Amino acid sequence: MINLVRMNEEQFSSFFEETVREYAEEYVKEGRWTPSESIERATKEANELLPKGIQTNGHFLCSLHHEVVGIIGTLWYAVKTNMDEISAFIYSIQINEEFQGKGYGKQALIALETELAPMNVSSIGLHVFGHNKRAHQLYTKMGYIPTSIKMKKHLRGM
Numbered sequence: 001m002i003n004l005v006r007m008n009e010e011q012f013s014s015f016f017e018e019t020v021r022e023y024a025e026e027y028v029k030e031g032r033w034t035p036s037e038s039i040e041r042a043t044k045e046a047n048e049l050l051p052k053g054i055q056t057n058g059h060f061l062c063s064l065h066h067e068v069v070g071i072i073g074t075l076w077y078a079v080k081t082n083m084d085e086i087s088a089f090i091y092s093i094q095i096n097e098e099f100q101g102k103g104y105g106k107q108a109l110i111a112l113e114t115e116l117a118p119m120n121v122s123s124i125g126l127h128v129f130g131h132n133k134r135a136h137q138l139y140t141k142m143g144y145i146p147t148s149i150k151m152k153k154h155l156r157g158m
Contacts, residue, residue: 002107004062004075004115012054012061015074019092020046026129031152049091064095064108072099075108079119088116090126105138 007015023046024038033041050056058080064073073095079088090112095104116124126144128135 001067002072002104002111003065003067004060004108004111005065007054007061007063007074009054011063015061015076016046016050016053019074019076019094022094029131030129031154059091064104064111066099066104066107069099072096072104073108075112077112077124079116079121085123086119086121088112088121088124090124093126100134105135106142109138109142 020039020042024033024042027033027042028035028038050059050061054061059076059078062075062077063071064075066072074092075090075094076092077088077090079086081087093105093108095108112124124144125147126139128139130136130150
């Protein structure tokens with residue numbers, strides 16, 4: 001069983017650094033940012049989303065704690081109300097490499113749904129990069145459906 005445990009400042013500092021680095025790498029891989037600008041842009045975006053760090057209203061930054069093996073990853077999500085609908089958005093879910101492929105991602109999503117139920121959240125959204133096939137398969141199995149798809153074709157010589 002996995003529990004969502006709120007991060008402390010020390011955990012958040014490490015999480016923030018790692019998340020910025022991974023986010024920057026993903027946008028470089030996708031071709032949207034250059035390597036030289038990626039860290040600065042990712043840091044700016046993360047700071048805009050979390051101006052008060054772990055104290056940012058509506059944002060929840062958690063360690064994923066497995067009852068037997070301990071911390072297996074992290075989860076950052078937000079809850080907001082828009083036109084009388086309460087929804088959640090997963091900004092980041094990371095399962096540490098040594099724990100991947102063992103069903104912990106599925107368990108983490110179930111734990112999130114359990115945590116959101118008393119808040120009357122009606123939907124959970126997320127973004128997945130197109131090249132992340134493993135995550136896409138997990139989300140599809142868990143009942144997530146595409147709401148929009150960005151596509152790109154590389155042309156040589158243009």
